[in-house]
Every structure is written in C-alpha cells, then in structure tokens.
Amino acid sequence: MKTIKLSLAALILSVTFTSCTKDNDDPIVVEENPLADYNMLTTLKANSHSLEVYSDQDQFTIGYNELFIRIKDEAADSYVSDADISWMPVMHMTEMMHSCPKSEVSKTENVSVYKGYSIFQMPGNADEYWELTFDYTIDGQAYNATERIEVTAPVDGKKKVNSFMGSDDTRYILAMMPMDPEVKVNDFSAVLFKMEDMMTFPIVEDYKVTIDPRMPGMGNHSSPNNEDLNYDAASKAYKGKLSLTMTGYWKINLKLMNADDEVLKGETVSEENESSSLFFEIEF
Ligand SMILES: [Cu+2]
Numbered sequence: 627m628k629t630i631k632l633s634l635a636a637l638i639l640s641v642t643f644t645s646c647t648k649d650n651d652d653p654i655v656v657e658e659n660p661l662a663d664y665n666m667l668t669t670l671k672a673n674s675h676s677l678e679v680y681s682d683q684d685q686f687t688i689g690y691n692e693l694f695i696r697i698k699d700e701a702a703d704s705y706v707s708d709a710d711i712s713w714m715p716v717m718h719m720t721e722m723m724h725s726c727p728k729s730e731v732s733k734t735e736n737v738s739v740y741k742g743y744s745i746f747q748m749p750g751n752a753d754e755y756w757e758l759t760f761d762y763t764i765d766g767q768a769y770n771a772t773e774r775i776e777v778t779a780p781v782d783g784k785k786k787v788n789s790f791m792g793s794d795d796t797r798y799i800l801a802m803m804p805m806d807p808e809v810k811v812n813d814f815s816a817v818l819f820k821m822e823d824m825m826t827f828p829i830v831e832d833y834k835v836t837i838d839p840r841m842p843g844m845g846n847h848s849s850p851n852n853e854d855l856n857y858d859a860a861s862k863a864y865k866g867k868l869s870l871t872m873t874g875y876w877k878i879n880l881k882l883m884n885a886d887d888e889v890l891k892g893e894t895v896s897e898e899n900e901s902s903s904l905f906f907e908i909e910f
Pocket residue numbers: 717719724748
C-alpha cells in the first residue's frame with residue numbers, strides 16, 4: 627500500500643519563497659497533491675465545492691474499494707481540512723434500492739485527506755446504477771452532494787466478494803481485502819457483514835472463516851501452513867495466512883462458521899467434492 631505523501635517539500639518551498647519575496651503580499655503556495663500516486667475516480671461538484679474521490683484502483687469495482695476523499699473549496703482554490711463527512715452508496719435497481727457495506731469516513735495524517743472503504747456487491751448495468759451521496763459539514767454548515775458512479779466487475783474476472791444466505795437465514799457479505807499475492811505464506815484478510823435491511827450492513831464479529839486454497843488445474847492440490855481467518859477486533863477484519871506454493875490460478879475454498887462453530891455457508895473439499903460454494907479466486 628502506498629502512503630500519503632506529506633506536503634513537507636511544498637511547505638519548505640513556500641516558506642523559502644515567502645522569505646525571498648518580501649515585497650509581495652500574496653506569496654504563491656505550491657501545494658503538492660498528496661494523492662498524486664492514486665487515480666481520481668470521480669469528482670462531485672456541488673455547493674461551490676469539488677469532492678474528489680481517489681483510489682489505488684482505476685475504477686469502482688465490485689468487492690473491497692479503499693477510497694480517499696478531498697474537498698476543494700472552489701472560491702478559495704484550496705482544500706478543506708476538518709470537514710466531517712459521511713457517505714451513502716445506493717444502488718437503484720429496477721425493482722428496489724439497496725446500499726452496501728461501508729466504513730465510516732475518517733481523517734488521515736494529512737488534514738485535507740479523508741478515507742474509507744465501500745464494498746459493492748454487484749456491478750451496474752444499462753438499467754441499474756449506483757449513486758454515491760456525501761453529507762458533509764464545514765465550519766458548522768451542512769452540505770450534501772450526490773452523483774451517479776460506474777461500478778464494474780473486476781478486470782481479471784476473479785471472485786473477490788460473496789453475497790449469500792447463511793443456514794441461519796441471514797444474508798451475509800464476505801469480501802477479500804486487497805493483497806499482492808506472492809509465492810510464500812501471505813497475510814490474508816477478509817471483512818464480513820450481515821444485511822440487516824436494504825440500507826444497513828453491520829460488521830459481524832467473532833465468527834471464523836476456514837480456508838482451503840486449491841489449484842483446480844493441477845489435480846486440485848492444496849498447500850501447507852495455511853491459517854484460518856479469525857476476527858481481529860483492532861482492525862475489525864478477519865485475518866489469517868494464505869500459502870501459495872506456485873504462481874497460477876488458485877481457488878480459495880471457504881467455510882463461514884459462527885461463534886458456536888456451526889457452518890453457515892460452504893463445504894469441505896474432499897475427493898468427492900472438489901470445491902466449496904463459498905470461495906475467492908486469485909490468479910498471479
Ligand atoms: Cu443491486
């Protein structure tokens with residue numbers, strides 16, 4: 627993961643500049659974009675503000691999207707710090723509307739950059755689309771902005787999110803967190819939510835996700851030293867280890883268990899049953 631560049635160089639530059647131009651009352655402050663290494667996915671223009679949404683990815687896709695937000699005050703031509711931001715993604719389908727799991731929007735070490743994540747469970751199409759709404763407060767004044775966004779299936783076509791009904795008649799969403807797979811024992815994380823209603827998706831704590839990575843193209847062999855995903859309260863994610871012994875296509879078979887170790891979804895892989903109905907995919 628990239629880190630957000632602090633504008634230290636810009637600060638030094640502007641101080642130097644100011645001291646050399648005592649005649650000029652209005653020194654130019656050169657501000658480096660702290661998100662220069664990211665892609666700007668969309669800009670919402672409203673209330674004389676531009677809300678810029680950035681990501682490591684080059685588009686909104688189904689699954690886990692880590693997003694960064696900046697608010698530009700168009701009149702002052704500067705970025706707003708100390709805003710309070712909340713957001714709501716809503717999918718407008720032909721028969722209904724629904725939201726998706728998402729984090730709060732929080733501040734980062736750079737005062738003009740805010741961040742959060744959103745987990746889209748399905749892509750838009752010609753008749754059905756996602757809309758992103760921001761409610762934000764600057765200096766006690768409340769604003770909002772809404773814009774339609776394109777949410778696409780991942781470029782590599784691999785499954786990174788599961789939306790399913792558990793054996794307890796609860797609908798869950800389980801998403802893999804982004805990782806750069808390598809031939810080694812990798813850190814591996816996922817986030818789990820339940821669908822309380824169309825608009826509410828709380829995090830599910832203290833369940834367990836077992837993993838069984840297999841290479842279906844090579845006799846469905848597995849790998850040693852995997853560790854099942856257990857809930858980590860600090861990060862509110864499920865964490866474990868994924869062992870990948872070679873490059874290629876891996877199907878990571880999963881089972882979701884509740885706190886009583888009852889299986890809510892997924893099956894054990896065996897000679898007779900080559901895969902689970904709950905899985906992620908990786909190809910590298
Ligand atoms: Cu939908």
